[in-house]
Amino acid sequence: MDAESVDILIAGGGPVGAALALALEGSGHSVVLAEARSADATETRSANAGAARSAPAGDARALALSYASRLVLERLHAWSGMRTTPIETIHVSQQAGFGRTLISAADCDVPVLGYVANYDDLQQSLLAVPCSARRLFGARVVSFDGAKARLQTQEGERAFAPQLTVFADGARIADERAAPAYSKDYRQTALVAWVRTEQPHRGRAWERFTPEGPLALLPHGAGYALVWTMDPERSAQLAALDTPSFLAALHAAFGDRLGAFLEAGERSAFPLALRYRREETQTHSLAVGNAAQTLHPVAGQGFNLGLRDAWELARLAHAARDPGSERFIGAYRRARALDRRAGIRFTDSLVGLFSNSDPLLKLGRGAGLLALDLLPFARRFIARRMIFGARALP
Ligand SMILES: Cc1cc2nc3c(=O)[nH]c(=O)nc-3n(C[C@H](O)[C@H](O)[C@H](O)COP(=O)(O)OP(=O)(O)OC[C@H]3O[C@@H](n4cnc5c(N)ncnc54)[C@H](O)[C@@H]3O)c2cc1C
Numbered sequence: 001m002d003a004e005s006v007d008i009l010i011a012g013g014g015p016v017g018a019a020l021a022l023a024l025e026g027s028g029h030s031v032v033l034a035e036a037r038s039a040d041a042t043e044t045r046s047a048n049a050g051a052a053r054s055a056p057a058g059d060a061r062a063l064a065l066s067y068a069s070r071l072v073l074e075r076l077h078a079w080s081g082m083r084t085t086p087i088e089t090i091h092v093s094q095q096a097g098f099g100r101t102l103i104s105a106a107d108c109d110v111p112v113l114g115y116v117a118n119y120d121d122l123q124q125s126l127l128a129v130p131c132s133a134r135r136l137f138g139a140r141v142v143s144f145d146g147a148k149a150r151l152q153t154q155e156g157e158r159a160f161a162p163q164l165t166v167f168a169d170g171a172r173i174a175d176e177r178a179a180p181a182y183s184k185d186y187r188q189t190a191l192v193a194w195v196r197t198e199q200p201h202r203g204r205a206w207e208r209f210t211p212e213g214p215l216a217l218l219p220h221g222a223g224y225a226l227v228w229t230m231d232p233e234r235s236a237q238l239a240a241l242d243t244p245s246f247l248a249a250l251h252a253a254f255g256d257r258l259g260a261f262l263e264a265g266e267r268s269a270f271p272l273a274l275r276y277r278r279e280e281t282q283t284h285s286l287a288v289g290n291a292a293q294t295l296h297p298v299a300g301q302g303f304n305l306g307l308r309d310a311w312e313l314a315r316l317a318h319a320a321r322d323p324g325s326e327r328f329i330g331a332y333r334r335a336r337a338l339d340r341r342a343g344i345r346f347t348d349s350l351v352g353l354f355s356n357s358d359p360l361l362k363l364g365r366g367a368g369l370l371a372l373d374l375l376p377f378a379r380r381f382i383a384r385r386m387i388f389g390a391r392a393l394p
Helices: 015-023 037-054 067-075 119-128 232-240 243-254 300-316 328-354 359-374 378-386
Strands: 004-011 031-035 062-066 085-087 089-094 099-106 112-120 134-137 140-143 147-152 156-165 184-199 204-210 213-220 223-230 261-264 269-275 285-289
Touching: 004 015, 015 031, 015 067, 015 119, 062 067, 062 119, 062 204, 062 213, 062 378, 067 112, 067 184, 067 300, 067 328, 067 378, 085 213, 099 156, 112 119, 112 213, 119 285, 134 204, 184 213, 184 232, 184 328, 213 243, 223 243, 232 269, 243 261, 269 328, 285 328, 300 328
Parallel strands: 004 031, 004 156, 031 134, 089 204, 156 285
Antiparallel strands: 062 112, 085 112, 089 099, 140 147, 147 156, 184 223, 184 261, 184 269, 204 213, 213 223
């Protein structure tokens, strides 16, 4: 089969791949974005997301977007149509232990710490911005041999011969030449649902560390997006409970700070693992977003880091004639190495440090939270790292 020439093929139109296609606008490169799901599927999911202000249906995953991600999404013209809820403060504490800290936007010289948006809404907003990239829906990249990518589409098979293939497929594809990714199963599942509490959220997010895993409540519309992490067996039990029993279990784990838990939307479960590609430099392909590194959702870093991948790749591509060259790919890897490593280490150490009941560690964690509460510069350092990454965007 003849392969069509193209400068850049993006395999995967999730939020990171979709953002990359927009960021490449004006680079002078011809771009094809191949998304496995059909256009109908992405639109239907987004229509479901429209109900997110009261109780989202479908994929209930909500994402915390940092303030820096908002700045990028604005430049991509994808921000204004999105439904978002601002996060003004974050309360961090541990269950049955001393120490807590409150991080506020004022600590870090930003108007707000971030925003909560529905995954589907974010993806659809990015895919709705007009751009010159050719977007193919229902087009699954089924193989890539270093020169040629084969796609399965609704009309049959197609082939492309790109200068550069960017894997943005959330690591669901086998790039035939890629070294095996490092992978660590956290033996944890994130139970996700929209919930409403007696007390209004007033822009505050809660991160509560329990011995089973972190429990986060992110302000989302008139309630909260819950991300409750625990071992898979307990998660399956909680997912099967009737709503009043589920709300009572949540109340018992979170405590009384928000009064009673009154309402819960559909529950979804996400198994959690750390997975990242080793930093090998090959010609003609690289990975961004979850395909490059899949992180634990604690501290809400995954998409924000992936967006910085896309932004940096596009920035370099604007100045490059051959984005498939070893030189280009090496420059990209060097530019992203520090931020990637920092994101991986930060989330992985948080999981290790907080997801256990060792009394000595508990004492250390309490002291750490107390110190953070007393030291504004430490809060500022950590919060700005979470917002802007290990290397600030221009
Ligand atoms: C419970 C949970 C909570 C989270 N909370 C946060 C948060 O608060 N903040 C944050 O920043 N991150 C968060 N994350 C992480 C975030 O969801 C991911 O980092 C983000 O979705 C990565 O986007 P992506 O586009 O790289 O990959 P994905 O979202 O996985 O998208 C991949 C896309 O590729 C398509 N695809 C797959 N295979 C192929 C193929 N062969 N050919 C073509 N297309 C293909 C898929 O259909 C999909 O559209 C959370 C994750 C979980 C599980």
